[in-house]
Amino acid sequence: MSELQLKDLYSGFRDPDTIKALSLAINDEAKKLKEPLKIMEVCGGHTHTIMKYGLKQLLPDNIDFIHGPGCPVCIMPKERIDHAIALAQIENTVLLTLGDMIRVPGSKSSLAVERANRYDIRALYSPLDAIKIALENPEKKVIFFAIGFETTTPMTAAVLEQMEKRGIKNLYFHINHVLVPPAVDAIMSDDRAKINAFIGPAHVSVITGAKIYLPLPKNYHTPVVVSGFEPVDVMQSILMIVKQKNENRCEMEIQYSRSVTLDGNTKAQEMINKFMKPREHFRWRGIGDIPLSALELREEYAAYDAEKIFADILPTEPIDDHKLCICGTILKGLAKPNDCKVFGTACTPNNPMGSCMVSSEGACNAYYRYGEI
Amino acid sequence: MPSRKRIQLSHGGGGEETNSLIHDLFYRYFDNDILIAAEDAAVLEVKNKIAFTTDSFTVSPIFFNGGNIGKLAIAGTVNDLAMMGAKPLYLSSAFMIEEGFSFDDLETIVKSMADELKICGAKIVCGDTKVVPKGAVDQIFINTSGIGEIEKEGISANNLHEGDVIIVSGDVGRHGAAILMEREGLGISGDLQSDCATLWPAVQALIDSNVTISALRDATRGGLSAVLNEWAEQSKVCLEIEEASVPVDEAVQGICELFGFEAFDFANEGTFIIAVPHHHTLLAVQALQKVDVTSNASIIGRVTMKKEGKVILHSLYGSSRYLDLPKGELLPRIC
Numbered sequence: 005m006s007e008l009q010l011k012d013l014y015s016g017f018r019d020p021d022t023i024k025a026l027s028l029a030i031n032d033e034a035k036k037l038k039e040p041l042k043i044m045e046v047c048g049g050h051t052h053t054i055m056k057y058g059l060k061q062l063l064p065d066n067i068d069f070i071h072g073p074g075c076p077v078c079i080m081p082k083e084r085i086d087h088a089i090a091l092a093q094i095e096n097t098v099l100l101t102l103g104d105m106i107r108v109p110g111s112k113s114s115l116a117v118e119r120a121n122r123y124d125i126r127a128l129y130s131p132l133d134a135i136k137i138a139l140e141n142p143e144k145k146v147i148f149f150a151i152g153f154e155t156t157t158p159m160t161a162a163v164l165e166q167m168e169k170r171g172i173k174n175l176y177f178h179i180n181h182v183l184v185p186p187a188v189d190a191i192m193s194d195d196r197a198k199i200n201a202f203i204g205p206a207h208v209s210v211i212t213g214a215k216i217y218l219p220l221p222k223n224y225h226t227p228v229v230v231s232g233f234e235p236v237d238v239m240q241s242i243l244m245i246v247k248q249k250n251e252n253r254c255e256m257e258i259q260y261s262r263s264v265t266l267d268g269n270t271k272a273q274e275m276i277n278k279f280m281k282p283r284e285h286f287r288w289r290g291i292g293d294i295p296l297s298a299l300e301l302r303e304e305y306a307a308y309d310a311e312k313i314f315a316d317i318l319p320t321e322p323i324d325d326h327k328l329c330i331c332g333t334i335l336k337g338l339a340k341p342n343d344c345k346v347f348g349t350a351c352t353p354n355n356p357m358g359s360c361m362v363s364s365e366g367a368c369n370a371y372y373r374y375g376e377i
Numbered sequence: 378m379p380s381r382k383r384i385q386l387s388h389g390g391g392g393e394e395t396n397s398l399i400h401d402l403f404y405r406y407f408d409n410d411i412l413i414a415a416e417d418a419a420v421l422e423v424k425n426k427i428a429f430t431t432d433s434f435t436v437s438p439i440f441f442n443g444g445n446i447g448k449l450a451i452a453g454t455v456n457d458l459a460m461m462g463a464k465p466l467y468l469s470s471a472f473m474i475e476e477g478f479s480f481d482d483l484e485t486i487v488k489s490m491a492d493e494l495k496i497c498g499a500k501i502v503c504g505d506t507k508v509v510p511k512g513a514v515d516q517i518f519i520n521t522s523g524i525g526e527i528e529k530e531g532i533s534a535n536n537l538h539e540g541d542v543i544i545v546s547g548d549v550g551r552h553g554a555a556i557l558m559e560r561e562g563l564g565i566s567g568d569l570q571s572d573c574a575t576l577w578p579a580v581q582a583l584i585d586s587n588v589t590i591s592a593l594r595d596a597t598r599g600g601l602s603a604v605l606n607e608w609a610e611q612s613k614v615c616l617e618i619e620e621a622s623v624p625v626d627e628a629v630q631g632i633c634e635l636f637g638f639e640a641f642d643f644a645n646e647g648t649f650i651i652a653v654p655h656h657h658t659l660l661a662v663q664a665l666q667k668v669d670v671t672s673n674a675s676i677i678g679r680v681t682m683k684k685e686g687k688v689i690l691h692s693l694y695g696s697s698r699y700l701d702l703p704k705g706e707l708l709p710r711i712c
Contacts, residue, residue, distance in 0.1 A: 011627050014634060020621075020693035027694070058696025129561055129636070353704055374698040375687075 017234030018057075026239035027062040033246045040066040042198045042337055043245060044191075046184060047153075047205035048075030048365025049233050055370040057235040067242065070199055070337035071360070071367030073187050073291060074208075076152045076180070077104045078359040078366040081289045082323040084180060085110030088149045090317050091178060091310060092123045098141055099125045100134050101149040102156075104363040109356065111323050131159040135166045138175040147176045147310050155207040157181040157280070157299065158272035164279045164305070178310040179300050182286060184208050185216050186297035190288070191336055192224050198337040201245045203238065204230035206260050213268025214258050221254045232260040279305060287322055289359040290331035329358030334367055341368040348372055382480035389474070389508030402484060403504060406491040411467075411502040419502035421467055423526060428463035430454060431522035437710045439486070439516055441559045443551070443571030447486035449646060449712060450519040451493035452575045453597070459580040460593045460649065462532045463525030465499035472506045473518040486517070497577040499523065529584045536591045537612035541680040542658045544651040546579060546671040547572065548624035549601045553643030554632040556711050561636075569628040572670075574647030579671040583651070586664040591652040596645045597712060599703055603642075604650045605688040606702045616688045618678035618700065642703035644711045652680065 016022070034041070045051055051071045054060060060069060073079055089110055092099035099115070106115045106127050119125040124144075128134065131148070138146040150160040160181065167175050184205060191197055204217050209230045217228045227248040231241035241259040248255060258264050279302060286298030301309040311318065325331065328346050333339040341347050341360065351357040353369050360368035387394040404413060411419050432453050439446040455465040470490065474483065494501065555571040576595060583590060592612075594604045601623065609616045625640040633640050647670055653661045658676060665674035683689065688700040 011630065023694040056698065058692060058698045061696040062694065373701045 014234060017232065017236040019236065022236050023062070023239055026236065026243060030062075030067070030239065030243050030246060031064050033243065033250060034064045034066055036250045037066055037246065038249075039200070040068065041201055041246065041249065042068050042070055043201045043203055043242065044070040044072045044199040044337065045203040045238075046072035046074045046188060047203075047208065048072075048078070048363070049206060050203055050231065050238060051075075051367060051370050052365055053233055053235060053238050055374040058374070059235060059238060062239070063242065067246070071334070071370070073191065073288065073335050074153065074184065074205055075363050075365035076156070076182060077108055077363040079182065079187075079288045079290065080105070080108065080151065080180060081287045082109075082111045082325075083287075083319055083321060085114070086112075086323070087178060087311070087318050088115055089113055089118055090319065091147050091149065091314060092118050092125050094145065094314065094317070096144050097124065098137060098144055098146045099123070099149060100128050100137060100146065101125075102131070102151055103127055105149065105151055108362050131156070131163050132166065134163050134175060135170070135172065138167070138172050139170075142174060144174065145176060146174055147178060149178045149180070151180045153182055153184055153205070153208050154212045155205075155210070157276050158211060158269070161272070161275040161279050164308070165275065167308070176308050176310040176313060177301060179280065181280065181299040182288070183282075183297050183299070184212075185219070186294050187288060187291065188220065190291055190294045190297070194336050196336065196338060199224075199226065201226050201249070202228040203241050203245075204228050204256075206231060206233050206237075206263070209260065209264045209268065211269050211272050213266050214256060214264055215266050215268070217256045221256055225254055227254050228256045230256070230258045230260050230264050232263070289325065290335055292332070325358045331358040331360045331368070334360055341371040344368070384474050384476065384478040384480060384483060384508055386476050386508050386510065389506055395506065398506065402487055403506075406487045407470075407494075407501040407504075409500045409502065411500065412504075419467065419469075421502065421524075423466070423524070426527045426530070427524045428458050428461040428527055429522070429524045430457040431520065432457065433518060433520040434712055435515070435518050435710050436556070436712050437515060438556075438559050439482075441571055442555050442569060444573035444646070445486055445489050446517060446519055447489040448493045449573055450521045451490050452573055452646060453712060454521040454523040455493075455497050455499060456576045456595045456647075456649070458523055458525035459497075459577040460532070460595055461525070461527065462529030462580065462584065462590065462593070463527045464581070465497045465523055465525040465577055467502045468494070468499055468521050468523040470501050470504045471520040472504070473514050473520075474506065474508050475514050475516050476508055476511045478516055483517070493575055496575040499525075529590060532590050532593050534592050534594060534608055534611045537608050537614050537652050537680050538591065538654070539614060539680055539682050540655050541591050541652045542655055542676055543605075543616060543618065543678040543680065544653065544658070544661055544665070544674055545601065545623060545648065545677050546576070546651065546665055547648045547673045548626045548629070549596060549645055549648055550629045550633070550640035550643030551626055551648075552646040553600065553711060554629040554640070556644075557632060557636065557638075569626070569632070572645050572647040574670045576647060576649055576670065579649075579665055579668045582664040582668050583661060586660055588657050588661045588664060589654050591654065593649055593651055595649040598644050600643045600645060601641045601650065602639070602688075602700055602703050605700060608652065609688050610686045612680075613685050615681045615683040615685060616678055617681050617683065618688060618690050620690045621693045622675055622677045624673055624675055639703070641700065646712065655679075
């Protein structure tokens with residue numbers, strides 16, 4: 005038997021003939037739609053797939069996407085970015101975080117600028133590197149600025165578990181893990197929201213299980229299809245949604261069945277529960293305060309909670325985006341990125357004014373990069 | 378057995394130790410009359426129009442699959458000359474070495490430089506060595522400058538015209554992916570090598586075949602995406618690229634999948650992009666395919682006026698998108 009190659013894992017899901025066939029099937033089926041479909045892809049990964057592969061161009065005019073809030077970097081309010089900067093400036097500290105977080109501007113500066121100012125700020129590929137760095141720098145405080153949706157939370161939990169096991173005393177956590185369902189509820193609670201179907205996140209669902217979306221069809225009368233990230237996945241999910249509409253069904257379905265089950269990864273869920281609990285409030289950039297929409301460390305781990313230990317240096321005032329920014333309206337499907345007055349002029353990826361322009365998974369950023377040809 | 382000799386501050390002090398380093402190492406490998414003359418400056422005779430370039434090399438790690446900082450320091454500068462249609466002739470090389478650097482490693486690097494020079498026949502005719510205290514540089518930095526005699530005039534990033542055809546000399550993204558593999562390890566199996574190579578023989582083949590060349594550029598930092606965008610902007614044209622025609626090594630694509638990168642954004646150190654008038658397409662491809670390092674040259678797109686200053690990627694299933702310049706800090710110190 006020949007060895008499994010990496011490409012075997014994705015090539016089929018990008019097969020041009022399959023994509024073309026799905027496009028034909030969707031175009032055919034969509035003729036029967038009674039009202040235009042406005043599908044929210046909640047997750048930034050899907051936004052990226054849709055824009056990168058130009059999937060919108062393969063769909064009829066009566067199917068449109070509304071790009072959701074599912075990018076952990078984009079939804080981080082400025083005051084929390086200021087937290088990261090304040091933490092990095094503590095003497096004898098190493099601040100660790102992930103990828104794009106380094107670039108995002110807070111109220112006055114960014115981690116990239118502060119790193120150039122010679123503060124020790126490092127971007128990790130794997131959160132578990134935090135353990136290594138803490139062990140290598142016993143004389144320093146190592147602070148992990150943890151970000152991400154349900155997908156990345158287990159990795160932070162794994163770091164906490166390792167820390168406990170090895171008795172590491174110089175590692176602290178600033179937890180910014182956020183949750184998908186409360187954010188979707190917040191968007192749908194606005195009566196003007198135009199969304200009438202959802203593409204459910206892929207990797208979030210691997211962890212949480214698809215069960216977290218069961219309330220959506222019931223509460224908002226919107227079909228939900230949990231989709232994989234490849235173009236064939238997304239196209240197939242759209243076809244499933246169109247069929248639900250035409251058959252007068254309104255259900256939660258799983259397209260990404262090769263990875264997602266109803267119950268998800270229960271081991272990971274237990275591990276998260278051991279270390280973290282829902283936080284009373286979390287302010288989302290572009291949406292505002294949403295109760296129980298994020299996690300925090302449990303009381304037992306307060307000694308490692310950077311938000312508690314360093315509370316006296318962390319700013320508490322909320323900082324809103326510029327009033328010209330319409331990210332909140334875009335997230336509800338009431339406007340498109342290019343409807344915004346500052347899109348591409350005063351607001352660009354290098355100098356974002358609002359959340360959706362911040363990371364490659366944000367709607368405005370994706371429009372800016374890939375454009376609408 | 379490898380020696381445990383290390384470079385000391387005295388090797389850069391200008392005295393006896395410096396002298397012996399120059400004689401025993403640099404003269405031995407870079408041997409030529411102009412260098413050995415040991416004057417304050419090299420005296421060169423050049424008859425035609427020349428191209429002149431400089432580049433500093435700080436790659437980390439200094440040894441990687443497919444090359445090392447020395448090979449890169451030669452190929453990089455020589456390629457910049459070649460991209461202007463200039464035959465590389467004379468190079469300078471300046472070393473900034475961290476105190477305590479292994480002498481054996483330095484010798485390996487210098488030997489690679491000498492070997493790489495043989496490919497295009499250029500000579501190192503002057504140089505400099507500085508040794509700095511521990512921590513002042515990361516192991517070793519090298520600067521090379523070079524001049525070359527222009528054999529083909531008029532090659533310019535401002536020179537692309539509607540109807541020109543875009544050719545890539547080989548698969549893209551291998552250097553960036555190889556460096557990422559070395560840095561992050563990941564324990565992935567496979568033999569992913571940097572494409573680091575001297576490109577003059579390929580350019581010479583194009584010149585010898587009398588190909589009319591609109592533009593040439595090696596796709597170093599910023600990769601294919603950067604070159605195409607620079608051309609579109611500078612020549613005020615649109616480049617339309619067939620995504621599936623761009624060769625990408627499977628291992629490179631695999632790395633991109635794992636890390637969420639794009640092979641088009643990854644650096645190359647031995648791959649270049651060529652723009653030629655439509656009627657010279659076949660001539661150019663045939664010339665390139667005869668040379669080892671460009672034997673996989675492929676046509677990837679054409680120059681149009683569809684959207685000035687933009688690069689458009691066409692998929693196999695009928696959609697298109699803009700190819701933007703890479704942003705953010707993918708990978709610092711790749712060259």
